[in-house]
Amino acid sequence: MKSKWRKIRMRTIVVHLLAWSVALIWMIPFLGVLNTATRPASEVSFGWWQLNPYHPTLDNFIKALTQPVFSISKGYVNSLIIAVPATLVPIFVAALAGYGFCRFTFPMRDYLFLSIVLLMSVPAQMVAIPVFQIMVNLDLVDNQLSLILVHTAWGLPWIILFMRNFFTALPLEVEEAARVDGASDLKIFFRIVLPMAIPAFASAGILQFMWVWNDFFFALILIYTADKMPATLLVPKLAAGQQLTDWGLLSAGSILVLIVPLALYVLLQKYYIRGMIGWTIKG
Amino acid sequence: MSERLAGIRRSLRLPSFLRRGGGDRRTARLGPRGRKTAARVVFLAPALVLVMFLVVYPVLQTVYLSFVTSQGTPTLGNYQGVLTDPTTVNPTGLPWPPPLGTLIHNALWIAIHLPISLFFGLWLALILRDVKGSSIVKSAIFLGMVTPMIVGGVILRFLFEEGPGVVPAFFETVGVPSLNKSWLVFRETALLGLIFGSVWLWTGFSLIVYSAGLTTIPKDYFEAAKIDGTPPHRMFFRITFPLLRPMTLVIITMTLLWELKIFDIVYSAVGSTGGTRNSADVLSLQMYRYFVAGATNPGYYGLAAVVATLLTLLTLVGTAWLFRKMVKR
Numbered sequence: 280m281k282s283k284w285r286k287i288r289m290r291t292i293v294v295h296l297l298a299w300s301v302a303l304i305w306m307i308p309f310l311g312v313l314n315t316a317t318r319p320a321s322e323v324s325f326g327w328w329q330l331n332p333y334h335p336t337l338d339n340f341i342k343a344l345t346q347p348v349f350s351i352s353k354g355y356v357n358s359l360i361i362a363v364p365a366t367l368v369p370i371f372v373a374a375l376a377g378y379g380f381c382r383f384t385f386p387m388r389d390y391l392f393l394s395i396v397l398l399m400s401v402p403a404q405m406v407a408i409p410v411f412q413i414m415v416n417l418d419l420v421d422n423q424l425s426l427i428l429v430h431t432a433w434g435l436p437w438i439i440l441f442m443r444n445f446f447t448a449l450p451l452e453v454e455e456a457a458r459v460d461g462a463s464d465l466k467i468f469f470r471i472v473l474p475m476a477i478p479a480f481a482s483a484g485i486l487q488f489m490w491v492w493n494d495f496f497f498a499l500i501l502i503y504t505a506d507k508m509p510a511t512l513l514v515p516k517l518a519a520g521q522q523l524t525d526w527g528l529l530s531a532g533s534i535l536v537l538i539v540p541l542a543l544y545v546l547l548q549k550y551y552i553r554g555m556i557g558w559t560i561k562g
Numbered sequence: 563m564s565e566r567l568a569g570i571r572r573s574l575r576l577p578s579f580l581r582r583g584g585g586d587r588r589t590a591r592l593g594p595r596g597r598k599t600a601a602r603v604v605f606l607a608p609a610l611v612l613v614m615f616l617v618v619y620p621v622l623q624t625v626y627l628s629f630v631t632s633q634g635t636p637t638l639g640n641y642q643g644v645l646t647d648p649t650t651v652n653p654t655g656l657p658w659p660p661p662l663g664t665l666i667h668n669a670l671w672i673a674i675h676l677p678i679s680l681f682f683g684l685w686l687a688l689i690l691r692d693v694k695g696s697s698i699v700k701s702a703i704f705l706g707m708v709t710p711m712i713v714g715g716v717i718l719r720f721l722f723e724e725g726p727g728v729v730p731a732f733f734e735t736v737g738v739p740s741l742n743k744s745w746l747v748f749r750e751t752a753l754l755g756l757i758f759g760s761v762w763l764w765t766g767f768s769l770i771v772y773s774a775g776l777t778t779i780p781k782d783y784f785e786a787a788k789i790d791g792t793p794p795h796r797m798f799f800r801i802t803f804p805l806l807r808p809m810t811l812v813i814i815t816m817t818l819l820w821e822l823k824i825f826d827i828v829y830s831a832v833g834s835t836g837g838t839r840n841s842a843d844v845l846s847l848q849m850y851r852y853f854v855a856g857a858t859n860p861g862y863y864g865l866a867a868v869v870a871t872l873l874t875l876l877t878l879v880g881t882a883w884l885f886r887k888m889v890k891r
Contacts (some may be wrong), residue, residue: 294689301686302699305762307728308717309705315726326731372608379605395609398617400881402823404849404870408627408856408863409620432616435609464602493710495826496846500853511712515830518716526726533713544708548701552770 316340316530323526339531349517351535354510358539361423361498361509362491365430366484373435373483374476377442378468382454392443398436403496411500421503429501430491438483441554445479446472482554485547489540510536621874627867632860640864644872649840649848659750660841664848665872667753671821671844674757675764680813682761683768687776688802690769700773704766711763715830718759722746729755746832749841756831756842763827764820768813775809776802808888815884819877825850845873 314327316339322332344352380392410429411420419425449472457467495511502508505516517532518524544551631637644650651663660667686703690696706714722745724730733741745755779802787797803810825846828836834851836843852866 291692295693298686298689298693298696298699302702305703305705308721308762311726311728312717312720315720323726326726326728328728328731372612375605376609379602383602383605385602395613397878397881398613398621400819400877401617401621402846402870402873402877404823404825404846404866405624405874406617406620407624407849407853407870408866409623410616411853413616413620428612429616432612435613436617439609465604468605489708493712495710495712495829496850499850511710511826514712514716524723526720529716530720533716537709537713540708540710541705544704545701552774555770 312530312533315526316534318527320525320527339527340535342528343517343532343535346517348505349508349513351510351513351532353506354508354513354536355539357423357507358492358509358511361426361430362488365427365434365491366488368427369431369434369438369487370480370483372431373438374442374473374480375468376435377439378446378472380439381443381446392439395436396440399440403433407496407500410497414501420501421507423502423507425501426497426509429497430494433497434487434490438487441483442476442479445476449475478550481547482550485543485551486554489543492540510539624867624870627863628871630864632864637864640868644865644868649843650869660753661749661836661839661843664836664840664843664845664869667843668822668824668845668876670753671757671760671824672818674754675760675821676814676817679761679765679817680768680810683765683813684772684806686765686769687772688798690773691776700766700769703769706763707766707770709763711826712830714760714763715827718756718763718827719746719831721759722751722755746842747838749838752832752837752842756828759831760824760827764817767816771809771813772806775806779805811884811887815880818880822873822877822880845869849873 311327315323317335317337318327319334319336319338322329322334344350380388414420414422414425417425419428453471454467457471462470492509493511494509498509498512502512505513514529514532514536518529628640629636629638631639648654648661648663650665652661652666655662656666662670686699690699693699709717721727722729724742724744727744729745730742733739741751743751745751783801783805784797787801792800823846824844828842828844828847829850832838832842834847834854836847849866849869852862852869855862856866
C-alpha cells in the first residue's frame with residue numbers, strides 16, 4: 280500500500296515538472312523579446328540572458344512610438360480606425376443574416392448557407408487581384424475604407440455561422456409570444472433577439488477584432504503610404520534599411536503590436552475561448 | 563453503456579446544418595410560409611451583397627484570370643508556366659537542401675508541423691488534467707495563438723539569429739557548434755527553423771481544443787475502466803482518443819489550412835523573397851511576388867491567379883475532407 284502511494288506521488292511530481300517546464304520553455308522567446316526591448320543595445324549584444332550589467336530602460340519603446348516615418352503610435356490609431364468599424368459592421372450584418380438563416384424558411388436555404396460557410400476556407404490570396412482592381416476602380420487604394428470593406432465582407436461567413444448557431448439554441452417562446460401580439464420580424468429582432476445575443480456579440484467581436492488587428496496581407500496589398508499603415512505593417516519596416524538589425528527597437532515595436540490582442544485575450548478570455556471553440560463543440 | 567456512448571457521440575456531433583434534413587425544424591411554427599417575404603429580404607440582403615461583391619466575384623474572377631493571357635485570350639499557359647517553374651517545384655534540389663519549390667515546402671510544412679503540433683497538444687491536454695495551475699500553463703502555451711503572426715515571424719528571426727538568439731546559443735552550449743549560426747539565413751536550416759518555430763506558435767490551438775474536448779467526456783467512463791483494471795494506454799486508444807475524434811478532425815483541418823496559407827511568418831522572418839535562394843519560400847509568398855510584378859507587367863497577374871487557385875483547391879480538399887468525415891458518422 281505504501282509503495283503504491285509513493286508511486287502515485289512520483290507520477291504527480293513528474294507530471295507537474297514536465298508541464299511546468301514546457302510552459303517555461305514556451306515563455307522563453309517572449310521573455311527574450313521583453314528583455315531585449317527593455318535594455319540598452321550594448322547590454323544585450325552577447326545575448327539577453329546575460330544579466331550583468333542590467334539597466335532597464337524604456338528608450339526603445341519611446342523610439343518605436345515616435346519614429347519619424349514609421350511611428351507605432353500612428354499605426355495604433357490607424358489600426359483602430361480600421362478595426363473598430365471592421366468589427367462592428369460585420370457583426371451587425373451577420374447577426375441579421377444569421378437570424379434569417381435560423382428562423383426563416385425559403386428555397387435553397389441550407390445550400391445557400393453551406394456555400395457561405397465554405398467561403399471561410401478560401402485563402403486571402405484568392406481574392407487579392409480582383410479586390411485590388413475593384414479598389415482601384417473605386418479609387419479606394421491606399422485608403423483605409425478599402426480595408427474596412429474587405430474585412431467586413433471577409434469576416435461575414437464565419438460570423439454568420441457563429442450567430443446562426445447561437446440563435447438556434449435560443450428559446451422560441453418569447454419570440455412567438457411577441458409575434459402573437461403582432462410584432463414584426465424586424466421589431467422582434469431588435470427588441471428581443473439582439474439584447475439576448477450580447478454575449479455572442481462579445482465572443483464574435485473579440486475574435487473579429489483580433490483577426491483585423493493581426494491582419495497583414497490585405498493591408499500589404501491595399502495600403503502604401505506610411506502614415507495610413509496599420510501597426511502590423513510597420514513592424515517589418517522597423518528592421519528594414521539598416522545594416523545591423525536594431526533588435527531593441529524591433530522588439531519594442533513587436534511588443535507594442537502584440538500587447539493589444541494579448542490584453543484583449545487576458546481580459547476577455549472567457550469570450551475568446553467560447554468564440555474559438557463554440558462552433559467545434561456545439562452543433 | 564453503448565447507448566450512453568452513442569448519446570455522447572450525438573452531442574459531440576458537429577454543425578447541425580450538416581445533419582440529414584438539417585436546419586431548424588421549429589421554423590415551421592413561425593407561421594405561413596412566404597409571409598412578409600419582403601421584410602425578410604432585409605435580413606439577408608446586406609450580407610449577401612457584401613459577400614457577393616468582395617468574396618464570390620473576386621474568387622470567380624481569379625479563376626478566370628488564371629485561364630487567360632494578359633490580352634484576354636484563353637490559355638493553359640499560366641498553369642504550365644507555374645507548374646514547370648523551379649520556384650514551384652524544383653526537382654534538381656531533391657532531396658535536400660532547399661530550395662525544393664514552394665509546393666514541396668508547403669507539403670513539408672504539413673508533414674512536419676501537423677503531427678507534431680497535434681500530438682504535442684493532445685499530450686499536454688492529457689497531462690494537464692492532473693496538474694495544479696494548469697490554466698496558467700495553458701495560457702502560456704496559448705500565447706502564440708494570440709500573437710499577430712507578423713510579430714511571430716519577428717520573434718522567430720530573433721530566436722534563431724546568431725548572437726541574440728537562444729537556439730544557436732543553446733546548440734553551442736550542448737556541443738553542436740555547427741548549429742550555432744543564424745538558422746534563417748542558411749538554406750539548409752531556414753525552412754526547418756521556420757517549421758519548428760511555428761510549432762511553438764500553433765501548439766496552443768490543439769491544446770485548447772483538446773482540453774475543451776476532454777471536459778465533455780464524463781468521468782464515469784474513466785472510473786469504470788479503472789475499476790475494470792484497464793491499462794492506461796488501452797484507456798487512451800479505446801475511450802479517450804475515439805471520443806475526441808470531432809476535435810481531432812477540427813484540429814487537423816484548421817492546422818492544414820493554416821499551413822497552406824502561411825504568409826506573415828515567412829514574410830517577416832526571411833522577407834518576401836522567401837529567404838536565401840528562396841529556401842524558405844511558400845505558395846502564398848510566391849503569389850504575392852507575382853501580384854507585385856503584375857503592376858508593371860500584367861502577364862504576372864495570370865501566374866498569381868494560378869498560384870492562388872492551386873492554393874484554394876488544396877484548402878478546399880482539406881475542408882471537403884472534414885465535412886465528409888463529420889457527416890458520415
